[in-house]
Amino acid sequence: MIPEPSALERFRSAARRGFVFDFDGTLSEIVARPEMARAVSGAAGALSKLAEANPLVAVVSGRTAGQLRELIGVPGVTLVGLYGLPDSGPEQSRLEAARKDIARAIELVPGSWLEDKGPTLAVHYRAARDPAEAERVLLTNLRTVAAGRGLSLLAGKMVLELAGGEVPGKGAVVRELVRSARVSGCFYAGDDVADLEAFRALDELDAVASVRVAVRSEETPERLIAAADLVVDRPAGLVRLLSEL
Numbered sequence: 001m002i003p004e005p006s007a008l009e010r011f012r013s014a015a016r017r018g019f020v021f022d023f024d025g026t027l028s029e030i031v032a033r034p035e036m037a038r039a040v041s042g043a044a045g046a047l048s049k050l051a052e053a054n055p056l057v058a059v060v061s062g063r064t065a066g067q068l069r070e071l072i073g074v075p076g077v078t079l080v081g082l083y084g085l086p087d088s089g090p091e092q093s094r095l096e097a098a099r100k101d102i103a104r105a106i107e108l109v110p111g112s113w114l115e116d117k118g119p120t121l122a123v124h125y126r127a128a129r130d131p132a133e134a135e136r137v138l139l140t141n142l143r144t145v146a147a148g149r150g151l152s153l154l155a156g157k158m159v160l161e162l163a164g165g166e167v168p169g170k171g172a173v174v175r176e177l178v179r180s181a182r183v184s185g186c187f188y189a190g191d192d193v194a195d196l197e198a199f200r201a202l203d204e205l206d207a208v209a210s211v212r213v214a215v216r217s218e219e220t221p222e223r224l225i226a227a228a229d230l231v232v233d234r235p236a237g238l239v240r241l242l243s244e245l
Contacts, residue, residue, distance in 0.1 A: 007229035010209035012245070014185025018056030019242075020174055020198065021047075023063060023071065025191035026215045027235055030157060032126060034063070034115065037071065040235040044074055046242040051076030056181035060084070060173050062154075062161060062194070064117050078177065083154070083194070084168035085119050091165030092119055098149040102162065105141035109134045119163060126158040135160075157192055157219050171197035178208055187245075189213035189238055191220050199227050213238065 011017065021027055027047075028037045051057040051074060058078035059068055065081035072079065102121055106112050111128035114121060123142065128134035135158070142160050146153040152163040170190075174197075178186050186208050188198050195214075202210035214220060214228035215238050225231055232238045 007209075007211045011185045011187055011211040014183070014209045016181070016183045017054050017185045017187065018058075018178060018181055018183035019050050019054060019187045020056070020058045020060060020177060021188075022170075022190035022192065022195055022215075023059055023061040023068065025157065025217060025219070025235070026189050026238065027059070027072070029235060030217060030219060033124075034067075039071060040239060042239040042243075043235065044072065046239050047072065047074045047077050050242065050245075054183075056177060056183050056186075058177050060170050060177075060198070062120075062122070062156060062159075080173050080177075082117065082119055082163075082167075083170055084173040084176075085163055085165075091163070093164070094150055095119070095121060095162060095164035098145055098151060098162065101145045101149070102142065105138060105145065108141065109137050112138065120161050120167075122159050122161045124159050131158055154194065156194060169197045170194050171201035174198045174201045175205065178202075178205060183208065185209040185211075187211050187213065189215055189232075191215040191217065191224070193221050193224065196224055196227060199224075213241070 027039050027043045031037050059072055060080045061068055062083055063081055065079050068079040068081055106114055109128055112123055112125040114123055125134040138160055142153055152167050154161045186202055199212045211229045213230045214225045216231050216233050232241050
């Protein structure tokens with residue numbers, strides 16, 4: 001744990017505190033396939049205690065809201081799936097029209113597979129023999145598909161995700177959560193590049209005492225660690241930190 005006391009102390013002194021978390025790699029370990037993920041021991045209990053005492057506790061994820069409900073069934077915790085993307089909309093027709101193009105890109109990379117989330121299509125390549133080469137091939141082809149079909153393309157840990165329209169993103173979601181709950185301090189924890197948007201959003205909220213936490217594992221991007229106020233090791237380290245708050 002590498003603390004920056006000033007950020008944490010400012011957050012501790014806030015009158016109304018909020019807590020926002022990513023899920024995969026933050027509250028759960030990264031696993032081979034998304035359906036295998038489970039919240040680590042102590043995570044649900046920590047969220048429950050926070051929800052009882054604070055006006056905002058939320059989980060913001062690329063998973064669907066339905067998946068989050070199954071994984072984090074904690075009263076008082078707000079669940080925002082698909083980075084704030086609506087469950088349906090006219091843009092989804094563009095995504096459906098691109099499905100065959102996406103399938104052709106997947107065929108080029110043995111071990112990659114498609115997860116249909118409804119409003120988004122996620123291409124996983126963790127099982128590929130050479131993940132770095134798989135990412136290169138998939139990015140090249142999926143960028144072409146996205147540009148030609150008017151889709152958004154998002155990158156995560158060994159996953160590339162396409163959406164039919166503009167995705168609000170974690171930054172926009174965090175700004176709205178903080179404003180709606182009228183909190184004066186916000187704790188955010190994440191482990192991937194998408195969480196940098198949330199970090200930047202908190203930087204823009206001058207009146208909010210924020211603490212940005214990177215959950216470190218072998219796959220956590222160095223730029224997220226460099227941007228964080230606090231670094232904890234793995235989801236278990238985050239649970240330990242929450243117990244101290």
